[in-house]
Amino acid sequence: MTDQDRYGLNLSTASSVAAEAYRDGIDLLLSAWTGAAEAFDRSIAADPEFALSHIARARIHTFYQQGDIARKKAALARELVARNGSERERSHVETLALAVEGRIPAALASALTHIEVWPRDAVVMSLPLGAFGLFAFSGMADHDQARVDLCERFAQHYGEDWWFLTYHGWSLTENGAVARGRAITERALAMRRANANAVHALLHAMFEDGSLADADALVTQWLPSYERTGILHGHIAWHQALGALEHGDASRALAIYADVLKPTVTSAPPINAISDEASLLWRLAAYGHAVPEDLWAEADAFAQKCFPKSSIPFADVHMALFAAATRNHAALEARLAVIEQRLAEGKLAAGPVVPQICRAVGAFAERDYPACVRHLEPVLDDVVRIGGSHAQREIIEDTFIVALMRGGEPARARGLLDRRLLRRPSPRDRSWLAAAIA
Known part of the structure; x- marks a missing residue:
């Protein structure tokens, strides 16, 4: 047989x-x-x-x-x-x-x-599925919809399969059908608890619907069953750190970083490690919290070993965060030169959004907030092209909003925050909105 x-x-x-x-x-x-x-x-x-x-x-x-x-x-x-x-x-x-x-x-x-x-x-x-899948890294602007279409076209072939439900649910969540996506993902996790992809997908749904307490409880209860060498162990903890930042708890976010995410302790694949490290430290700083310089220096040294040359746009954007935060202008300009050459040769599927983000974060780190706004504003709708998840990409919109507020344009920041709060409740966005109004 x-x-x-x-x-x-x-x-x-x-x-x-x-x-x-x-x-x-x-x-x-x-x-x-x-x-x-x-x-x-x-x-x-x-x-x-x-x-x-x-x-x-x-x-x-x-x-x-x-x-x-x-x-x-x-x-x-x-x-x-x-x-x-x-x-x-x-x-x-x-x-x-x-x-x-x-x-x-x-x-x-x-x-x-x-x-x-x-x-x-x-x-x-x-x-093709997932935040780091072929659709996400294709440079497509509609890759979230493409994943939903793919799953729904072939759903009849899988039925109640725990793997398929995991990715069908997550695809729906990322494409804005959060309630339906969460329900499907919860079914998948109930079928197989030893499923880090389902926990990850569920945390994204909880991020999108504002269920911060649910997300925190899920990580606290589930993560001890998952070995630290698991491919998503650090990233799942990163979600818990995001929840802490939503409540302004920088000390807890930094403690999670030190325990799970920093280069000396992480077992994550390089793309997960450098994106989680860069985005969490950048968020801390952008939200007004102190980040020890040695944390940036350590993470940057690790990242430079992992991605010494320009590669996929998602990695390049996070490498730009490192270069900007450490004031390494030479590294940022060198990476930008390669990115712009690829763009000129028609070899950058994600398009102009990649160099514009790199320029914007450089300006933000130099406190040139009007320049940050000028670089980002024309490409905000194209940030999706770099891939990753909505939760990961939101750092770019956060940078834009903070640049508006610090650059003397609170009315424009209010408009963005009002729209985001319609989509999902966020303690941080409510506090920013109050500051913008004041």
Whole structure:
């Protein structure tokens, strides 16, 4: 009898041990749980010719920016699947290999073509989804809607599957259907508590609907069950720090940073680590709280090792925060020069919003608030193009609002705050609104 994955797709391995370890690894991968890499390693040990375990292992290497070994494993997977794999597995490997190689447009096109034929290939289906998925990093302005459309088109193929519900719910939340998204995500978490992706998605829903107490309680109750090496451990704690900042509790936010997020303690993948560190420290400073210079210096040194060159816009924007906060004008100008060259060559899918954000945060750090406003105002509607989640991108709008208030334009800040408070209750926004009115 042919082994299958949990979605009923055949696996080209003669080893039941390899198949079982692969199934375990995929569930751990789809739930952002610890042990996925080890499961794929067990599968490879049981059947070194099984291509799907090699390409899955390569994907985990990419999370941690282990590019050389990831590409080697992708190349091996291509070779193995060409000899031993089915048509579905060859397409699966090729799609993931393109993603491993950072070829985002090609990987996205391949993924969308693949799931038309094999809609229950959850690993390929997962690639366009999420805040760091292929849609989010495509430069599209409507990637939130694209994720909803994708999920709703293929929902009939998944039913009450805990992984699919997690991402369907989160996609709805990010696209503004927060109540429906939260309800679906809560169903997913009830089905599998060992699902960091569901907790993460639920925290986003709670951020959007203003349920700060619910979010704080969820993190406090759930996080101890998740190992600190879990891929989302630090980011889930980051959400709790955001809640603390909503109430003006800088001491608690800094304590969370010191315990979980700072470079010497984090086990997060580089993109998670540097974005969480930069955005939390920037928020603290922008909201008027003191941030020790050594925290910025330590985090910046770590980030420079992770992203020494311009890469995806989401990373570049956070690297700009580091450069601006540490007054490293040379680093900011050097990164800007590369970004603008890519823009001029038509190689920056996200467009002018990327260099404009970089210029704006540089101006903000120099307290040139009118210049910050001038740089950001024309591109505010395009910030979505950098990818990430709404909660992560809100830092740019926050910077704009603070620049308006400090630059002598409280009436314009009031208008933005009024609209945000209609969308979600926020103690911080209410306090800012009161200050703007005063």
